[in-house]
Amino acid sequence: xxxxxxxxxxxxxxxxxxxxxxxxxxxxxxxxxxxxxxxxxxxxxxxxxxxxxxxxxxxxxxxxxxxxxxxxxxxxxxxxxxxxxxxxxxxxxxxxxxxxxxxxxxxxxxxxxxxxxxxxxxxxxxxxxxxxxxxxxxxxxxxxxxxxxxxxxxxxxxxxxxxxxxxxxxxxxxxxxxxxxxxxxxxxxxxxxxxxxxxxxxxxxxxxxxxxxxxxxxxxxxxxxxxxxxxxxxxxxxxxxxxxxxxxxxxxxxxxxxxxxxxxxxxxxxxxxxxxxxxxxxxxxxxxxxxxxxxxxx
Amino acid sequence: xxxxxxxxxxxxxxxxxxxxxxxxxxxxxxxxxxxxxxxxxxxxxxxxxxxxxxxxxxxxxxxxxxxxxxxxxxxxxxxxxxxxxxxxxxxxxxxxxxxxxxxxxxxxxxxxxxxxxxxxxxxxxxxxxxxxxxxxxxxxxxxxxxxxxxxxxxxxxxxxxxxxxxxxxxxxxxxxxxxxxxxxxxxxxxxxxxxxxxxxxxxxxxxxxxxxxxxxxxxxxxxxxxxxxxxxxxxxxxxxxxxxxxxxxxxxxxxxxxxxxxxxxxxxxxxxxxxxxxxxxxxxxxxxxxxxxxxxxxxxxxxxxxxxxxxxxxxx
Numbered sequence: 001x002x003x004x005x006x007x008x009x010x011x012x013x014x015x016x017x018x019x020x021x022x023x024x025x026x027x028x029x030x031x032x033x034x035x036x037x038x039x040x041x042x043x044x045x046x047x048x049x050x051x052x053x054x055x056x057x058x059x060x061x062x063x064x065x066x067x068x069x070x071x072x073x074x075x076x077x078x079x080x081x082x083x084x085x086x087x088x089x090x091x092x093x094x095x096x097x098x099x100x101x102x103x104x105x106x107x108x109x110x111x112x113x114x115x116x117x118x119x120x121x122x123x124x125x126x127x128x129x130x131x132x133x134x135x136x137x138x139x140x141x142x143x144x145x146x147x148x149x150x151x152x153x154x155x156x157x158x159x160x161x162x163x164x165x166x167x168x169x170x171x172x173x174x175x176x177x178x179x180x181x182x183x184x185x186x187x188x189x190x191x192x193x194x195x196x197x198x199x200x201x202x203x204x205x206x207x208x209x210x211x212x213x214x215x216x217x218x219x220x221x222x223x224x225x226x227x228x229x230x231x232x233x234x235x236x237x238x239x240x241x242x243x244x245x246x247x248x249x250x251x252x253x254x255x256x257x258x259x260x261x262x263x264x265x266x267x268x269x270x271x272x273x274x275x276x277x278x279x280x281x282x283x284x285x286x287x288x289x290x291x292x293x294x295x296x297x298x
Numbered sequence: 299x300x301x302x303x304x305x306x307x308x309x310x311x312x313x314x315x316x317x318x319x320x321x322x323x324x325x326x327x328x329x330x331x332x333x334x335x336x337x338x339x340x341x342x343x344x345x346x347x348x349x350x351x352x353x354x355x356x357x358x359x360x361x362x363x364x365x366x367x368x369x370x371x372x373x374x375x376x377x378x379x380x381x382x383x384x385x386x387x388x389x390x391x392x393x394x395x396x397x398x399x400x401x402x403x404x405x406x407x408x409x410x411x412x413x414x415x416x417x418x419x420x421x422x423x424x425x426x427x428x429x430x431x432x433x434x435x436x437x438x439x440x441x442x443x444x445x446x447x448x449x450x451x452x453x454x455x456x457x458x459x460x461x462x463x464x465x466x467x468x469x470x471x472x473x474x475x476x477x478x479x480x481x482x483x484x485x486x487x488x489x490x491x492x493x494x495x496x497x498x499x500x501x502x503x504x505x506x507x508x509x510x511x512x513x514x515x516x517x518x519x520x521x522x523x524x525x526x527x528x529x530x531x532x533x534x535x536x537x538x539x540x541x542x543x544x545x546x547x548x549x550x551x552x553x554x555x556x557x558x559x560x561x562x563x564x565x566x567x568x569x570x571x572x573x574x575x576x577x578x579x580x581x582x583x584x585x586x587x588x589x590x591x592x593x594x595x596x597x598x599x600x601x602x603x604x605x606x607x608x609x610x611x612x613x614x
């Protein structure tokens with residue numbers, strides 16, 4: 001067939017050259033190897049956490065406070081109840097402080113500040129704040145609220161340190177999501193004769209809400225895992241404490257103290273606590289994903 | 299509706315102009331059912347498919363009865379330093395459809411957005427001159443911009459129903475967001491949806507998401523949304539440019555009905571559309587008004603050579 005002959009002719013002109021095929025294979029292999037290397041530490045962490053942590057888990061592990069008794073074999077060292085509840089309380093207060101402020105700043109930046117000099121300045125400082133090491137937030141609160149007031153450690157002071165840490169994350173993630181809300185939506189609401197605050201409250205925020213929740217929950221997860229800001233603000237205690245004005249235990253601080261203990265059982269408790277913390281954060285991330293999947297802005 | 303003279307009803311007119319009016323409406327109907335691909339050019343002037351001026355430019359007596367809904371006086375609009383609209387004087391008559399045509403970037407949309415003060419929502423943009431809504435200057439410092447936008451509604455190029463709201467909530471958004479809940483909201487929503495010709499299609503699924511409708515239905519939803527605020531004027535900024543020909547046709551028929559209730563200003567790139575729906579047409583070029591007149595005249599015997607060049611497709 002002459003048509004067939006012509007098509008093989010064309011095929012040779014359009015065929016992929018062997019050199020390019022080789023380069024393609026090389027690049028694909030490289031990318032795959034890189035991914036595998038990145039996954040190794042992640043897999044190892046999860047493996048060790050499960051192996052060592054699951055062994056420490058028991059019902060009493062979650063329902064009793066640590067006893068502080070680590071020297072006499074046979075007596076119980078206790079569980080991590082106070083640390084779990086302390087983390088939940090401290091992070092909840094930190095969220096209650098940072099989320100409204102952070103979302104407020106983001107709304108101002110996107111809806112009002114826009115390209116103004118002040119908005120640019122605010123954005124710059126928020127970026128700077130994002131890069132500040134977490135221990136500095138603890139140090140700052142230590143100097144201002146503990147040394148400065150001549151008082152002592154308290155759960156709420158840890159919350160404020162964590163809130164400072166969360167603030168830039170909340171602001172930036174909320175700002176990005178608010179910017180994704182189409183300008184046409186704002187325009188059409190404004191053109192209906194709606195005042196700007198109602199446009200923001202009734203049109204912009206509901207549209208942005210799922211996406212903003214994701215960012216907020218990621219900030220919460222980040223704060224829940226921080227040790228440094230709590231070390232010298234909330235201190236540590238053994239007993240479960242619902243008073244945010246007193247000393248308060250927390251998971252990261254408990255892990256920090258336990259892991260340096262010479263007693264094997266206590267070190268194992270650190271593994272159990274670490275696994276608990278990871279599972280809590282994982283659950284939070286899962287919730288964030290579920291919510292963002294329902295987002296209309298993706 | 300303008301207080302200074304309602305729209306002329308058929309019965310108000312003398313027999314001659316009545317027949318003229320009916321003829322005009324008949325023409326409009328014919329035109330709106332014509333294939334959308336039909337070209338209106340100078341050579342096609344013989345069969346005039348335009349709705350024509352239903353008031354007839356020569357009929358001064360009837361013209362006087364039609365109030366002026368909006369009057370622009372020396373309107374200039376800026377984006378930062380750049381002047382986009384360079385001094386326009388133009389009147390939009392009550393209960394008429396006025397089309398604004400002109401090449402891309404000539405300032406049509408900007409000019410229209412000045413009427414309900416949406417132009418100033420763009421950072422760095424501002425307008426000068428006067429926009430008179432009846433006899434009220436909407437740029438008067440004492441005037442509340444929110445009130446202006448309730449009186450002058452707007453329909454945008456792309457259908458943009460609120461994505462988080464149901465069909466019902468979309469239409470109810472105007473009365474709700476502007477805190478004017480006087481009267482029965484359900485009633486208002488129904489009459490707005492009827493007004494936009496959408497009621498029969500959505501009556502049994504008002505709770506479904508507005509974004510789930512087809513493009514043409516979404517745009518009619520947006521029209522219903524602006525009708526629910528009961529505006530006196532509706533600005534339409536290329537309302538059909540994102541729609542298929544059938545959806546376009548429906549919107550055009552709707553515009554023809556709506557002008558009984560409101561004054562309509564429609565920006566369009568589509569000259570056939572202007573010819574089909576508009577009573578009067580204004581041609582803009584480079585931020586200036588070149589010519590305005592009854593649609594029929596603009597398309598058949600324009601007084602300015604630039605208008606003729608544009609409507610016959612020599613540029614733009």
